[in-house]
Amino acid sequence: MTETYDLIEYREDFIIAVQNSKMGLIDNQSKPLTEFLYDYYSENKQNSRLNFCNKVIPMSYKSKWGVIDNNGKVIIDFQYDNIRCFYNYSYVELNRKQGVIDDKGNLIVELKYDDIGILEEELTPVRINNKYGYIDNTGTEIIKPIYDYLFYDGFGLILACKDGLTGFIDTNNNTVIDFKYQLDTRMGFYERDYSLAKLNNKYGIIDKQGRTIIDFIYDDIKIDKSPFIAKLDNKYSLLDI
Numbered sequence: 292m293t294e295t296y297d298l299i300e301y302r303e304d305f306i307i308a309v310q311n312s313k314m315g316l317i318d319n320q321s322k323p324l325t326e327f328l329y330d331y332y333s334e335n336k337q338n339s340r341l342n343f344c345n346k347v348i349p350m351s352y353k354s355k356w357g358v359i360d361n362n363g364k365v366i367i368d369f370q371y372d373n374i375r376c377f378y379n380y381s382y383v384e385l386n387r388k389q390g391v392i393d394d395k396g397n398l399i400v401e402l403k404y405d406d407i408g409i410l411e412e413e414l415t416p417v418r419i420n421n422k423y424g425y426i427d428n429t430g431t432e433i434i435k436p437i438y439d440y441l442f443y444d445g446f447g448l449i450l451a452c453k454d455g456l457t458g459f460i461d462t463n464n465n466t467v468i469d470f471k472y473q474l475d476t477r478m479g480f481y482e483r484d485y486s487l488a489k490l491n492n493k494y495g496i497i498d499k500q501g502r503t504i505i506d507f508i509y510d511d512i513k514i515d516k517s518p519f520i521a522k523l524d525n526k527y528s529l530l531d532i
Contacts, residue, residue: 294321305361307348314350316363325363330354347394349374349381356383358392366396380410391430400430414443414462425449425462434464444479448499459486459501468501477514485532487514494521496532504532 315327357369390402424436440452458470495507
């Protein structure tokens, strides 16, 4: 008699199946790769954990999360409150702290953060107690989480806010432009040689050395296109640099 399941979902090298409200893995010939002993929450909730998984699968057993590989071998023990996989990494959570484990079961990022970004990126944002920093893809802290706001544009300079003042640092945490501006999330150089900046509730333009190239006299400046649109006393003008 053909084996029947409550749900079948194909993955790259295996099939996820549900039987009697328990999850397990089978191969293409319906041969079990695991026992059907893992918790099944709902199709939508389970699928959200699987969207970016390659060779490993997050599973829940007795309400604790772990990770198995596509042969059913346990890679990460069932001890975590939550797990989500993203390509080659598993983001694990225990006692409301997050860390990262690779697909071999090695701890890459210590379980101490309140939030962790995508580790595949050049710099990964992390947060502890509403303070932000960056780690690299080995888990090393490049920028310690001491800032109120951080944004890396991918071109060498990081917009940073600390103690209510905003400036720019480099990827080695050296201050490049002094912390004296007000935070505006539109600030940033990207591929440009200039950035919008805000000082004493007025807008101007600075260069990568922090020099003022358009005075801080405007109520707003839009720098999406050149010439810029500047607003002052409800009147608009065009600016160029």
